[in-house]
Amino acid sequence: MAKETLPNDWDINPEYYQKDKEGNFVLKVDGTPKKKVGRRKGVKSSGYSYHSETKAKIQARRSLRSKEKRAEKIEVKLKNAKEGIRKQRKIQGKLDEPSSKETIGGKIITKEDIEKHLPETTKQQIYESNVIFAPNEGPQTEFLASPERDVLYGGAAGGGKSYAMLVDPLRFCHRPAHRALILRRSMPELRELIDKSRELYPRAFPGCKFREVEKIWNFPSGAKVEFGFLERDADVYRYQGQSYSWIGFDEITHLPTEFGWNYLASRLRTTDSEIDPYLRCTANPGGVGAHWVKKRYVDPSEPGQSFKGDDGLTRRFIPARLLDNPYLSEDGRYEEMLKALPPVQRKQLLEGNWDITEGAAFTEFDPDVHVIPPFQIPIGWERVKGIDYGYASESACIWATVDSIDGTLVVYRELYKKNLTGYDLGKVITEMELEDPFAVAGVLDTSAWARTGTTGPTVGESLVREGHKLRRADKNRIQGKIQIHEYLKIQPSGRPKLQIFNTCPNLIKELQSIPMDRTKPEDVDTHAPDHAYDALRYLIMSRPKNTDPISRMRNFRLGQAYQPVDREFGY
Secondary structure, eight states: OOOOOOOOHHHHOGGGBOBOTTSOBOBOTTSOBOBOSSOOTTOOOOOOOOOHHHHHHHHHHHHHHHHHHHHHHHHHHHHHHHHHHHHHHHHHHHHHSGGGSOEETTEEOOHHHHHHHSOHHHHHHHHHHHOSOOOOTTHHHHHHHOOSSEEEEEESTTSSHHHHHHHGGGGGTTSTTOEEEEEESSSGGGHHHHHHHHHHHHHHSTTOEEETTTTEEEOTTSOEEEEEEOSSGGGGGGGTTOOBSEEEEETGGGSSSSHHHHHHHTTBOOSOTTOOOEEEEEEOSOSTTHHHHIIIIITTSOTTOEEEOTTSOEEEEEEEOGGGOHHHHSSSHHHHHHHTSOHHHHHHHTTOOTTOOTTBSOTTOOHHHHEEOOOOOOTTSEEEEEEEOOSSSOEEEEEEEEOTTTOOEEEEEEEEESSOOHHHHHHHHHHHTTTSSSOOEEEEOGGGGOOOSOSSOOHHHHHHHTTOOEEEOOOOHHHHHHHHHHHHSBOTTSOBSEEEETTOHHHHHHHHHOBBOSSOTTSBOTTSOOHHHHHHHHHHHTOOOOOOHHHHHHHOOTTOOOOTTOOSSOO
């Protein structure tokens, strides 16, 4: 049987082999056809596996070549730099020669001579081209130059507060240890400030970089300016363990309480003795936190005057006005827009009035109508009092008398003090009532009668033992607020049913500023200071009436304890 021969590959796949012009296969030395250059179509290369030592040699050669190329580039740059320095020195040498300088009448022209001959317009143009930010004269300059540790720059809208907030932390950006934190209530509110910082910071400090994710500016010195938010009190713990040499809050009245601000104040420290740590904030009147901001910065001292707070920090309130910003006040259009706002917002944003609260519960309260100077109270007028007790918060006691002619309720005295026990409160009230001709009956917060598990007397019992004639107050909040509205109305006689001596500043302030509850408009916001308001509410709900003084003297029995069932006072 004949041996079967296998077919040749060039017979099966002739397209894979080279041919000459005549169509004959191009043969190798051994007579076999040559294959075409490269891989067959669709055939993957199996690759070649080098020995580890060979691979290492190849990588070493490549690395060396890469370094050589970089070195060559550096040498070229260095050569060019040296050539530039050489040319600059040559030019400078020629300029330093007296013969090369321009002269006037044989005198060498100096820089001062040039400035003398420049027109004022040209000088101003040169100045403006080199100045990145120039503060407006007045409050904005005062804010940036204030040495106090804690400063509020607030008042009317358009006073340049936001720009001042951005510029102030730059005072120490040449120090590596400087860390600044700029805050708003929420992150979206930061966008405008960040956009303004992009305009200012790179021009002031060339080479500074903004890290978008972290919202941090890195300066060439190593200093940092961070943007953050404080939407809830719990957000303060985002900054736990951090140290800052400068902390600023734009529109601080957006914070409902001072907890967050006080916590951040504890983060204020630095290791650089050349840096003075600062707290800075700006605000317009109004907002959920207007009451505590006003109490912290506005009330303790006259505007612009430095004072020391209870925590030992030096503070200052610098009022802002629209007229302080010439860029907005010149054409008058922004002012006209503010004048078109509702009355409350107009007083806040245009006039910078801190005594007006947006959403105030008692808009009918008018100091010009309801606040009067003190006068001698006739002996025959009934005198009553209402007490709201607090220990950590203020205890408030409001004294009032009833006009025997028209029944107008006149508040003539107030007590507003914290950290008083029931015994201490009784002693203070007794001392304040020494000038009253008769014992002043009153009503007391029901919580002051409640027992807390101790064996001692309650606050109410302590006051009664001190000799004060008291009964439990009617605490109906809705009806109490309605009654105050009724008392604030102007009567046909032209006189309101409620008037207050100007010696009662806390009650006046609360009636001016206490806001409505946003969820329950029929009630006031209990997060705002309301102790004097509550005392007044208790007093009015007791339905004080004018009684015959002779009858009161006849029924007054010295030494007999007052019982809540007594109907002489109240309903």
